[in-house]
Amino acid sequence: MRLAGKVAVVTGAAGAIGSAIVRRFVREGAFVALLDNTRQGLAHVVDALSNRSQVDDRMLPLYCNVENPVEVDAAFSAIDDRWNQVDIAVANAGIAVSRPFLDMDLELWDRILAINLTGVMLVCQRAAQRMVPRGSGVLITMSSTNGMVAERDLAAYNASKAGVLLLTKTMAIELAPFGIRANSLNPGMIDTGLAQRSGMDPSTLRDYKNKIPMQRFGSPDEVAAVTAFLASDDAAFVTGTGIVIDGGQLAEE
Numbered sequence: 364m365r366l367a368g369k370v371a372v373v374t375g376a377a378g379a380i381g382s383a384i385v386r387r388f389v390r391e392g393a394f395v396a397l398l399d400n401t402r403q404g405l406a407h408v409v410d411a412l413s414n415r416s417q418v419d420d421r422m423l424p425l426y427c428n429v430e431n432p433v434e435v436d437a438a439f440s441a442i443d444d445r446w447n448q449v450d451i452a453v454a455n456a457g458i459a460v461s462r463p464f465l466d467m468d469l470e471l472w473d474r475i476l477a478i479n480l481t482g483v484m485l486v487c488q489r490a491a492q493r494m495v496p497r498g499s500g501v502l503i504t505m506s507s508t509n510g511m512v513a514e515r516d517l518a519a520y521n522a523s524k525a526g527v528l529l530l531t532k533t534m535a536i537e538l539a540p541f542g543i544r545a546n547s548l549n550p551g552m553i554d555t556g557l558a559q560r561s562g563m564d565p566s567t568l569r570d571y572k573n574k575i576p577m578q579r580f581g582s583p584d585e586v587a588a589v590t591a592f593l594a595s596d597d598a599a600f601v602t603g604t605g606i607v608i609d610g611g612q613l614a615e616e
């Protein structure tokens with residue numbers, strides 16, 4: 364149990380990758396605050412875990428839109444009330460919407476940047492403010508291979524994920540003196556339905572698989588395993604970087 368007694372905040376906790384991270388963290392002994400903007404989704408994740416073992420008191424589901432500073436503050440107040448410490452924050456909530464650049468409207472652009480980039484900043488800042496007095500902590504942000512190479516029709520998503528990468532490096536250098544590490548996850552295609560929901564058609568998805576040397580998509584559990592590594596002391600000297608989890612895709616291009 365690499366995270367025994369640690370308090371972790373996971374955003375997008377009701378989603379495919381977020382819920383896998385919650386499962387993994389609970390298994391590693393952490394107390395976990397689950398933040399998401401779907402109450403039903405949160406209840407589903409907590410119920411599924413609570414049925415299997417007696418872990419309900421180790422989870423705190425909190426409704427929260429990560430792009431809204433008032434809601435983020437309210438969630439962190441609830442965490443303060445319950446545990447009065449934050450050791451790990453995983454800023455994972457994000458959306459992807461496929462739209463050709465020439466058709467991009469400001470409303471969509473703003474929404475994607477607000478959730479995927481501003482939301483990450485808000486959550487990491489609130490978490491870091493609680494870590495500084497304790498002199499330790501770990502921030503993990505959800506970027507993407509799309510934060511490193513561009514994919515067509517995803518201008519706002521690509522820009523948001525590139526922003527997350529540089530935000531994370533900046534947090535790493537500013538927060539290192541306080542004993543806080545900050546790293547990104549850069550998954551390639553993970554089998555979660557996000558790509559289908561973003562509007563990618565089935566033939567594009569098939570072509571995509573062929574571009575991956577391992578010839579398959581990753582699983583949420585495989586992302587969660589890397590997240591647990593970064594959150595643990597096994598990664599004690601790892602900060603300011605991104606870990607690519609893509610079956611070799613970027614290596615070949």
Ligand SMILES: NC(=O)c1ccc[n+]([C@@H]2O[C@H](COP(=O)([O-])OP(=O)(O)OC[C@H]3O[C@@H](n4cnc5c(N)ncnc54)[C@H](O)[C@@H]3O)[C@@H](O)[C@H]2O)c1
Nearest residue numbers: 375377378379380399400428429456457507550553555557
């Ligand atoms: N699936 C992939 O292939 C892939 C690849 C690279 C990166 N990612 C990133 O991983 C993260 C999780 O993706 P996923 O595939 O699990 O998607 P998902 O849609 O299953 O999960 C995303 C979760 O974020 C929540 N969310 C959305 N807007 C929110 C908001 N405003 N406030 C709080 N919560 C909000 C959703 O309710 C959902 O539960 C995203 O940031 C995504 O960009 C995914």
